[in-house]
Amino acid sequence: MSLVTEVVVPRYGIAWYPWAVQYFFLIALSYTSLWVAAPGIILGKQSWLNTSRLALLACVSTTLVAPVALLADLHQPLRFWHFYAHPTPWSWMSIGSFLLPLHLVCTVLLAWLAWRPALKARSQANDSWFSRIAGWIAWGNWQVSRKVMVLVGLAALATSLGMMIYTGAEVAIVKGRPLWHTAWLPPMFVATGAIGVCGLILFLNRLSGMRNADTNRQMLGIMAGACVVAGFIALTWFLDGANAVSGSVAAALDSVDQSSAWRTTAIEGGTAGVLLAVLAFLVRRAPGRRKAFGWILGLLALHVAWMFRWVVLMNVQTVARNSAGFHDYEIALGSYGLTGVIGIFGLWLTALLLIELFVPWREASLDPRRDAPAPADHSSATDAPASSASASADSQGVRHG
Amino acid sequence: MDPIRRSLLGQLARLSAGAAMVPWSSVASAGINDQPARREGDPTKRYGMLIDLRQCIGCQACTVSCHIENDAPLGNFRTIVSQFEVEEENTGEVATFMLPRLCNHCDNPPCVPVCPVQATYQRQDGIVVVDNDRCVGCAYCVNACPYDARFINEKTQTADKCTFCAHRLEAGLLPACVESCVGGARMIGNMRDPDSEISRMMEKHRDELMVLQPEKGTVPQVFYLGMDERFTQRPEAEPGIWDVINEAGKELGYEFGH
Numbered sequence: 001m002s003l004v005t006e007v008v009v010p011r012y013g014i015a016w017y018p019w020a021v022q023y024f025f026l027i028a029l030s031y032t033s034l035w036v037a038a039p040g041i042i043l044g045k046q047s048w049l050n051t052s053r054l055a056l057l058a059c060v061s062t063t064l065v066a067p068v069a070l071l072a073d074l075h076q077p078l079r080f081w082h083f084y085a086h087p088t089p090w091s092w093m094s095i096g097s098f099l100l101p102l103h104l105v106c107t108v109l110l111a112w113l114a115w116r117p118a119l120k121a122r123s124q125a126n127d128s129w130f131s132r133i134a135g136w137i138a139w140g141n142w143q144v145s146r147k148v149m150v151l152v153g154l155a156a157l158a159t160s161l162g163m164m165i166y167t168g169a170e171v172a173i174v175k176g177r178p179l180w181h182t183a184w185l186p187p188m189f190v191a192t193g194a195i196g197v198c199g200l201i202l203f204l205n206r207l208s209g210m211r212n213a214d215t216n217r218q219m220l221g222i223m224a225g226a227c228v229v230a231g232f233i234a235l236t237w238f239l240d241g242a243n244a245v246s247g248s249v250a251a252a253l254d255s256v257d258q259s260s261a262w263r264t265t266a267i268e269g270g271t272a273g274v275l276l277a278v279l280a281f282l283v284r285r286a287p288g289r290r291k292a293f294g295w296i297l298g299l300l301a302l303h304v305a306w307m308f309r310w311v312v313l314m315n316v317q318t319v320a321r322n323s324a325g326f327h328d329y330e331i332a333l334g335s336y337g338l339t340g341v342i343g344i345f346g347l348w349l350t351a352l353l354l355i356e357l358f359v360p361w362r363e364a365s366l367d368p369r370r371d372a373p374a375p376a377d378h379s380s381a382t383d384a385p386a387s388s389a390s391a392s393a394d395s396q397g398v399r400h401g
Numbered sequence: 402m403d404p405i406r407r408s409l410l411g412q413l414a415r416l417s418a419g420a421a422m423v424p425w426s427s428v429a430s431a432g433i434n435d436q437p438a439r440r441e442g443d444p445t446k447r448y449g450m451l452i453d454l455r456q457c458i459g460c461q462a463c464t465v466s467c468h469i470e471n472d473a474p475l476g477n478f479r480t481i482v483s484q485f486e487v488e489e490e491n492t493g494e495v496a497t498f499m500l501p502r503l504c505n506h507c508d509n510p511p512c513v514p515v516c517p518v519q520a521t522y523q524r525q526d527g528i529v530v531v532d533n534d535r536c537v538g539c540a541y542c543v544n545a546c547p548y549d550a551r552f553i554n555e556k557t558q559t560a561d562k563c564t565f566c567a568h569r570l571e572a573g574l575l576p577a578c579v580e581s582c583v584g585g586a587r588m589i590g591n592m593r594d595p596d597s598e599i600s601r602m603m604e605k606h607r608d609e610l611m612v613l614q615p616e617k618g619t620v621p622q623v624f625y626l627g628m629d630e631r632f633t634q635r636p637e638a639e640p641g642i643w644d645v646i647n648e649a650g651k652e653l654g655y656e657f658g659h
Contacts, residue, residue: 004631004638007497008459008484011476012549015540075538075558082518082537090435093517093541173434175511175617176547246616322502322549323483325640 006324014317014329017336019073022344024309026066027100027167028193029200031160033059034107036197036222041114042153044146044366051215053364054201054208060111061351063104069344070100072335092170099162106156111364112137113149118363133358146367153366164190171312179255179316182248184237191230192308195276198223199301206295210362213287216294220284223301227277234273255319259326265311272304434514442524446591447622448565449527451599451610452501454627456584459484459499463578463587470566470577477552479503479563480578485638500632501587503578504529504550504563505613505621512542512551521560526591527622528567533559547617565589592622602626 033055039045040052071077080097088094116138123135168186175181198219205215241249255262279297283289318327331337355361459482467473467480480503488495510529513521520535521542531542536559543551543560554561566576570589574580579587590599603610603624611628612621631637 002490003488004498004636005486005488006483006636006638006640007486008461008482010478010481010483010549013552015543015553073539075540075553076536079535079537082520082535086518086520086535088437088517088519090433090437090514091517091541092433093515093539095433097517169433170541174515174545175619176545317544320635321547322635323640324636324638 009323012320012323012327014314014327016313016317017073018310018314018331018338018341019069019344020313021306021309022069022341023066023073024167024189024313025196025306026062026069026344026348027163028189028305028309029197030059030062030066030103030107031163032190032193032197033062033200034156034160035194036201036219037110038153038157041110041364041366042150042157047214048218049365050210050212051201051218053362054204054210054212054215055197056111056114056364057208057352057355057361058197058200058204059107061348061355063107064351065344065348067100067104068347069340072340072344092166092173096163096166096170099159099166103156103159103163106152106159110149110152110156111361113144113152114364114366115359115361117143117365118360121363122360130358134360137358149366164193176321177316177319178246178251179248179319180312182237182241184233184240184248185312188230188233188237188308191226191233192305194226195223195230195301196305198226199298199305202294202298203302206298208356208362211291213291216290217284217287220280220290220294220297223297224277224280224284227273227280230273231277251319255326261326262315265315269307269311272300272307276300276304436509436514437519437522439523439525439527441522442526442528444525445593446526447593448506448570448589449592449599449603449622449624450503450506450565450579451588451602451624451626453584453586453588453602454499454501454625456586457482457499457501457582458584459497460583462581462583463501466577466581467563470569471564472556473561474555477554477561479550479561485632485636498629498632500625501578502548502550502613503623504546504565505548505619505623506563506565508620508622509618511545511547511617511619515541515545517541524567528565529562530564530567531560531562533557533561536560547614547619548621 036055037052037059039048040050041056045052071080074080083094083097087098119134119138120141123131123138125131127134165186168189171180171189172182172185202216202219202223204210205212205219238249241247244250256266276297279293279300283293283297314329318329320327331341333339335343461482464478464481468478471479473479480501483500483502485498485500486495487498506523506527506529508527510523513523513529516522517539518535518537520532520537521529522532523529538553538558538560540553540560543553551560551562553559566574566578569576576587576589579589588599588602590597592600592603594600595604606626609628610624610626611630611633612624613633615621615633625633
């Protein structure tokens with residue numbers, strides 16, 4: 001036996017910055033929120049309509065902001081066009097660069113079509129600038145058929161699956177980082193994404209003043225299910241690798257064994273995950289609790305989804321590959337660090353507020369004849385047919401609430 | 402945990418998880434992330450390097466000459482000699498182990514297929530290079546390389562790495578690190594030519610040569626002679642350097658431990 005001490009080794013920095021965390025966080029919310037938007041907006045399920053409207057808002061806002069974070073993580077952002085000048089079908093990142101704009105176009109198109117009936121209605125209401133802008137966004141008085149909407153929706157769902165697969169595979173194929181190189185990472189991204197999106201919708205449900213009881217029930221149900229799935233994935237990842245000498249689990253155990261920071265992270269992460277699962281099960285059982293604590297649980301869920309990505313993408317990069325110990329990483333203040341993180345959240349908030357201001361997203365609908373509410377101002381009801389009265393009552397009351 | 406229980410747990414995991422794993426593995430083997438065709442360079446050559454660790458004295462002449470030749474930013478290295486203090490626990494004897502590191506110009510380079518714009522590619526003579534005009538600086542290759550041979554050059558904001566000094570080879574010169582090596586420890590040459598010095602050395606020492614992290618399947622083409630097998634992996638060592646920070650919180654540099 002001998003004792004080895006490092007005397008000269010270089011210090012290796014991290015290569016992906018917190019921008020990557022923001023991208024992976026937002027894009028996971030983007031594709032999972034589309035799935036929540038699907039029942040109400042694409043498949044026309046009435047009981048899901050309000051939840052799906054919130055999900056559509058979540059989907060558009062995250063889909064718009066995520067590519068900004070991705071672009072910012074490039075060291076040469078203005079060279080983004082190289083992705084399209086040199087298509088590289090064997091690189092997951094290149095595949096992603098083609099999928100991402102498709103996904104963006106499909107989801108924004110879907111949302112626009114779903115928002116148009118309400119936009120047209122607002123454009124005919126007497127609301128000065130807001131009416132005028134609603135008219136511009138609606139872009140004419142035409143109406144697509146339900147069939148077209150469903151087709152666009154299915155295309156968006158297809159691209160969302162592509163996004164799910166590419167974002168997972170892109171990281172999981174990296175052999176150079178054993179902690180990433182596991183088939184269990186992509187499903188875990190999806191499961192934590194689902195947890196996050198339930199949290200986001202619970203939070204938006206409260207923040208927007210909709211306070212829809214069904215939404216709380218549906219989202220807490222899915223969140224509890226996603227927690228169980230995530231727990232199952234984590235357990236299987238562990239069991240699958242527990243007897244291996246090297247690989248993802250061995251690397252994780254090494255890190256936890258050698259570093260107190262990793263021990264703290266493991267304990268915090270585990271506690272937050274278990275706490276979230278237990279609370280989700282407890283809160284979802286009683287309507288009163290759902291109403292009171294749903295949004296707090298939502299914030300915890302968002303925290304879990306974000307922290308998972310931070311640990312996976314940032315902390316894993318601090319595990320040295322060719323020297324002993326762990327690299328120091330302290331989040332910088334500038335655009336490579338904190339400013340970037342806060343900036344992206346700020347941009348996201350801006351996107352949400354702009355949509356809130358100019359788009360009556362609460363009245364998004366697959367079938368305007370069936371779902372579209374009568375405009376708030378009844379005297380100018382010109383676009384809503386007589387049969388629409390029932391579905392609209394809840395949504396118009398909270399338009400500015 | 403005893404081995405039988407561990408393997409039972411593994412089997413259980415596979416039973417429960419096997420079904421879910423199938424689609425993922427088929428996606429992964431669908432040709433994505435395969436090596437693209439090599440381009441440019443002389444197809445009749447295959448450059449490789451042999452480092453005779455018995456000759457290395459850890460003087461860092463290679464580190465310095467490479468830094469000057471290739472204008473790397475301070476703190477980033479295309480090559481460096483890692484040094485370790487090895488103390489025999491029984492006898493208390495102390496020795497120094499030197500490990501020159503550089504890009505391994507692998508035969509199965511994990512950094513190449515990940516590049517989304519084909520800016521990094523392998524030439525037909527085996528040298529892995531980066532086209533800095535095309536590189537978008539996504540740093541995917543930096544993460545993909547298990548040897549930490551790549552970094553983002555803060556001056557060019559693109560990926561940077563050892564090129565075996567391809568520009569010097571083309572001019573009939575040796576790479577800066579080979580040229581400056583005091584002990585003659587570094588040797589570069591065409592491994593396709595059976596009469597080249599590197600081919601003859603490899604033939605002579607075939608059984609003693611080692612590469613770094615062979616289990617990664619990257620097939621490195623930098624061979625070490627006189628290697629201690631423990632050092633082919635991430636060293637199980639005491640980390641020996643700390644950052645030194647002054648009273649104002651400004652970094653002064655490194656300080657060695659103890």
